[in-house]
Amino acid sequence: MGFFIDPCLIRPLFALCILSIVFATSSSAAGAKTRHFKWEVEYMHWSPDGLESVVMGINGQFPGPTIRARAGDTVHVELTNKLHTEGVVIHWHGIRQIGTPWADGTASISQCAINPGETFVYRFKVDRAGTYFYHGHYGMQRSAGLYGSLIVDVAEGEKEPFHYDGEFNILLSDWWHKSSHEQEVDLSSNPMRWIVPQQQRECRLRGNEQYAPHILRVQPNKTYRLRIASSTALASLNLGIGKHKLVVVEADGNYLQPVSVDNIDIYSGESYSVLFTTNQDPSNNYWLSINVRGREPKTPPALTILNYSPTSASRLPNSPPPVSPRWDDYGSSKAFSNKILALTGTPKPPTTSDRRIVLLNTQNFIDGHTKWAINNVSLVLPPTPYLGSIRFGLSNAFDQKRPPDNFKHDYDVMRPAPNQNTTSGNGVYVLRFNTTIDVILQNANALRANVSEIHPWHLHGHDFWILGYGEGKFTESDVQKFNLKNPPYRNTAVIFPYGWTALRFVADNPGVWAFHCHIEPHLHMGMGVVFAEGVRRVKRIPNEALACGLTGKLLMNNVHK
Amino acid sequence: MGFFIDPCLIRPLFALCILSIVFATSSSAAGAKTRHFKWEVEYMHWSPDGLESVVMGINGQFPGPTIRARAGDTVHVELTNKLHTEGVVIHWHGIRQIGTPWADGTASISQCAINPGETFVYRFKVDRAGTYFYHGHYGMQRSAGLYGSLIVDVAEGEKEPFHYDGEFNILLSDWWHKSSHEQEVDLSSNPMRWIVPQQQRECRLRGNEQYAPHILRVQPNKTYRLRIASSTALASLNLGIGKHKLVVVEADGNYLQPVSVDNIDIYSGESYSVLFTTNQDPSNNYWLSINVRGREPKTPPALTILNYSPTSASRLPNSPPPVSPRWDDYGSSKAFSNKILALTGTPKPPTTSDRRIVLLNTQNFIDGHTKWAINNVSLVLPPTPYLGSIRFGLSNAFDQKRPPDNFKHDYDVMRPAPNQNTTSGNGVYVLRFNTTIDVILQNANALRANVSEIHPWHLHGHDFWILGYGEGKFTESDVQKFNLKNPPYRNTAVIFPYGWTALRFVADNPGVWAFHCHIEPHLHMGMGVVFAEGVRRVKRIPNEALACGLTGKLLMNNVHK
Missing domain, CATH: 2.60.40.420 (Cupredoxins -  blue copper proteins)
Structure with a gap:
């Protein structure tokens, strides 16, 4: 891949x-x-x-x-x-x-x-x-x-x-050379065709190209806030600035206990603010470098320059670009994740939860097509949006069978499944309004032996507390290790290979909310679930949001003369 | 191009x-x-x-x-x-x-x-x-x-x-190597990027390829009906079978006076049936060949084989592929068009018309973007379909100003326009129900001097009689030359470079009907008009056809609680 x-x-x-x-x-x-x-x-x-x-x-x-x-x-x-x-x-x-x-x-x-x-x-x-x-x-x-x-x-x-x-402000993205339509067909094919990189080109830049990197021009002895968000289709990234420490202070719109790092992992769907101080020799410039994490990188780093005024921007740094951890150094990724803690004053999680939903992440086949499934259901979204169909009680708009809150207790997350076939569905996790929900994201072996991937999961409509990360299969005893004191409050959390991540949130926002892997091809292949809560409390949904599928039909019925 | x-x-x-x-x-x-x-x-x-x-x-x-x-x-x-x-x-x-x-x-x-x-x-x-x-x-x-x-x-x-x-049965098409989305962007760009051919490849066929030509297997001394329709995006074509005459007997679903030809022009949107008799030496096979008309061909002919039983299909014909007229031999195209006459029994046109609409075809610019315009209006379709918006009297759904029935009398169709700019619009030609409409399609010089293109115009909801073709600008005296005796009854008619084509039809089919150049990029660039007739007589339109735009809004209004 x-x-x-x-x-x-x-x-x-x-x-x-x-x-x-x-x-x-x-x-x-x-x-x-x-x-x-x-x-x-x-x-x-x-x-x-x-x-x-x-x-x-x-x-x-x-x-x-x-x-x-x-x-x-x-x-x-x-x-x-x-x-x-x-x-x-x-x-x-x-x-x-x-x-x-x-x-x-x-x-x-x-x-x-x-x-x-x-x-x-x-x-x-x-x-x-x-x-x-x-x-x-x-x-x-x-x-x-x-x-x-x-x-x-x-x-x-x-x-x-x-x-x-x-x-x-940096918005990170990756760009692939096939159109998104063609990628959809490739991913849906049997056998699946994975997104492939194009040949490397050399970037000979004059500076006025649409793709020319933007130079970060700074004054010496100042502190700058660097906002970073990742909208990548696929790539997990790591950013560093040569000779400059990064102090992480915000994640996904929530303040953090400031933590100083040499470089920072950013997964698709995440955002951070980091502070850096321009305390280095102002007669030099410095590399800002971005590398790939979690998959073997087939590309050189993405680079731009921190340009100290009044040094010329065309002066290349005399120190090398900062070094990111090796792509498969998950230890450093985990260590970084565990350093991310909420600043005092951040909302604290309820100490107990009302319901635990364990979501097993597996890679599977449906009729030979490669899919991702959650508790053995690969999500295929329905044509009628849930918000309207649930609000109006249209029971034929999606699978009325509720998807499971757990997976089979004897499933071995460390090995390929004995039966790799799964089925598609679009049932909804209906959450009782104002209850506290724990979600345990449970990673597993993918289709091939000894392969387990990183997935950044993003929740709509809420932030959640990340109560902890663990290795292997989540067990009841892991609950004792939950961080209830200062867990980071975020909307995106990663699961590491063969690991689990524990989240808690309060179902207090009337609506229907996606919760899914933020890797675009993975979502396309079914890696998501749908939460619904308090939908009866939703006020007047604009007609424009309802004018399709069964809600459109319903609303137009008996009116047409 | x-x-x-x-x-x-x-x-x-x-x-x-x-x-x-x-x-x-x-x-x-x-x-x-x-x-x-x-x-x-x-x-x-x-x-x-x-x-x-x-x-x-x-x-x-x-x-x-x-x-x-x-x-x-x-x-x-x-x-x-x-x-x-x-x-x-x-x-x-x-x-x-x-x-x-x-x-x-x-x-x-x-x-x-x-x-x-x-x-x-x-x-x-x-x-x-x-x-x-x-x-x-x-x-x-x-x-x-x-x-x-x-x-x-x-x-x-x-x-x-x-x-x-x-x-x-042969359905002709042309295939271009950019996606249709990319073609849309190319055509809409400033400057416009025209559809370009890919490099030639050699077709080394084993016979089981998705693109392998289908062999026409025939018995000696039989008569075959060859149905041909053209769905090409762009190309005008000419088809012939080596050493075999073609007897044209049907066009666009209407019978013709049988006419024998060596080869036949087929424009996008047209269909024909031709008969051929397998009266040649059965120990040989014969080429069926298709060439490009009206634009300089950058490709070799498309070929397949007429295979006489029991001769082996792998035996290549010993006679050369049939020769098509030169791409710019419009004389032969016109001669062929004039030979196409209705079989006795075909409905005859009313002898007079109630309204004449003259449609000038010009190539223009809008803010530097290349467009096609009809009577100086380049068609941009509205988001709400006309059938519903007219049926429900929604006057804000499209331009209420009626497009003109003619163009300026002093417009010189033989030269580039002095002002090549035009405007877009989506007004409708409202035709009084059951009246007889004459349409004069008037060709003109395109943007560049000495360029005028072929356009095959297709009418929805009707057939029309082709009353005649002429050179230069249509004048009142041309009416005398109309063929009212046995004009072909069709749904697609071509205009030749710098020429005009006269059509007549009866507006007797309640509905809203497109009338447009069947060259897909030309329609994309605005080359069409819209006719509406008897829309009040249209019975219950299915809601599914109305569930968008302003009709969707209208039908959903006041229902949502």
Whole structure:
């Protein structure tokens, strides 16, 4: 299984990057604002990595425009679909959509896809400062390039719990040379065809290319906040800056106990803020380097330069790029994960849970097609979005059989399954409103012996507490080791090969929420589940979100004369 | 402007080909039948020409399955969209959809596109024997490979007006190596990027390739009916069989006065039946050859073999492939067109018309983007299909300004326009029900001097009489030359470079009907108009055809609690 990260693909988004801001010294009386955006999604020619491709852009930009707002603001995006034959939706990754579950931007789950030529209004509150992003959530449109940054600053008059003099914002992505449509066909084929990297090219840059890396220009002896989010289709990454320590202070919109590291792992779906201080020799420049984790890298690192003013940006660093851990050094990954702890003041988990759902992650076959399954069900989303079909009690819209809360107790997670066949389904985990749910993500051997992969799982509509990571099969005694004191509060958590990860969350957000591996091909192959909670409490869902499938039928019935 | 026809791309569809049938000798009491089909549309890997591509297939087949029915039958196709993010529709080319205008399969016109995962039932009567086909009519999905044959035999007990011993069925298509999505982006770019041919490959065939030509196996001294339809994206073609005369007997589902030719022009959207008699030396085989017309061919002919039994099919013909007229020999094209006359018994045109609509075909720019325009309007279809929006009187669904019935009298069709800019629109030609309409298709110079192209225009919902072809600008005196005696009755007619073509039809089919150039890239670039007639008489349109855009909104309004 190949993969690649293009060396030109670190794409810091500078459109709204602001250097040397001093926040929060003056507090104005101004309250929350509504931030209006008018976007058109369309395909366009672009060279994400030097080879011209067709990408899905927004308003002629790739990646899409950065949204910048303050905590408490309302974001109002009028999204017009200018594609010719494809529907589209946009998911606001990390925004919990409290009270607006229809704005979560998940086709088949929260809304009907927006038809070509039509406009849908995403209107939602960004209730909490943090580093977020947005992306397509229909078919594999994220892989087609539909993504951008969403940055929420603290409310006016509020302060971040750390100081910095300026900031940069990097949205990480990987780019593959087959169209997302072709990737879908490849992945669905029998035998499956995995995404393959293109030949390496040399990046000879003049600096004005669409794929030229953005230089990070800094002043000496300042502290910078580097926001990093990963929208990669596939790649797990590690970022470092030569000779500079990184102090991790935020993850997925929640503050952390500051922790100093030499480099940082970022999985698809995660976001971080790290601080670094420009305390090195200002007559040199320094490499910012990004390497691949968890799969054998077939590509050189992605590079850009930290450029100390007034040194020329064209001066190459005299120290080598920082070294990432080896791709398969999971020890360092785990050590890093275990260092991520919530800052005091972060909401604490309830001390007990009402229900435990254990989700076994397996790779399987259906009629010879390679799939991923959770507790032996490979997710195939229904044409009618759940939010509407559950709200209106349409029992024929999806499998009414509830998927299992556990897997067979004698399943050996360390070996290939004796029977590797599975079945597809689209049943829903219905969570009792306001109850506390534990989810144990249980990794296992994939199809081939001695292979177990990393999966970053992302939950919509909530943050969860990561109570712990473990090796092998989760057992009842592991509960004793749960961190209930300062577990990080996040929306994405990884499971390591042959390991488990324990999560806790409160089902207090009426809606229907995807929970899935954020690796786009894995989701395409069925690696996800659907949670529903308090759907009867959901207020008026806009008709536009319901105008398809069985809800569309229902609402149109008996009206047509 | 390049183009290509792949030599492997003659695709006779033999799935339902029947040799040596003797029709109509016994008449059974059985009446009309309903023919049921269950189809799934999905992308799949296929090698239409030896290079593996992703094509849009039906039930795993490319081209799609052949429909075979008898005149008077009802065709019932349950079409399920198995694409991941794209809508789909299918147009039944040549079927007039009398009483079922919502089944015409034109997105934005007759119905809402079928969403992924959903099923739409096309149910319509095939009222008349003939050679038809079906194809996608949304974006450029026809170019993606969504097409197949639709053959209607005479009703049981009825006889064709000519004799034959067996038949073959060929659906012509051209295949391009960029995806239809990429073609859409290319064509919409500024500057426009035209469809370009791939490098030539040599076809070294073993015979079992997906792209291997089908051999036409014949018995000596028999008469065969060869059905030919063209679903090409772009190419105009000419077909001949070495040493065999072709007797043309049917065009677009209407019988012709038999006319003997050496070769036959076929434009995209046209269909023909030709008879040939196997009266040549049976110890030889003979080439069937297809060449490109109207554009400089950059490809060798497409070839297959007429194989006389019991001669071995592997024996190559000892006579050369038949010679087509030179690509730019429009004289022979026009001579052929003028030979096509209706068989006695074909409906005759009314002797006068109630309205004349003159449609000037020009190539233009909009903000630097290359377009085609009709009377200075480049068609951009609206998101809400006209059939519903007109039926429900939604005046905000499309331009309410009627497009013009003529162009400026001093426009010089022989030269590039002084102002090459145009505007887009989607107004409708509203035709008074049951009136007789003349349409004069007026060709003109394209953007560059001394360039005027061939355009095959196809009318939905009707056949029209082709009253005549002429050179230069149509004038009132040309009316005298109209053929009102035996004009061919067809659904597709070509305009020649710098010429005009006069059509007449009766607006007697309640519905909304596309009339457009059948060259897929030209339609994409705006080359079409929309006719509406008797829409108030349209009976209950199925909700499924209305569940999008403003009709969806309307029908759902005030129902949602």
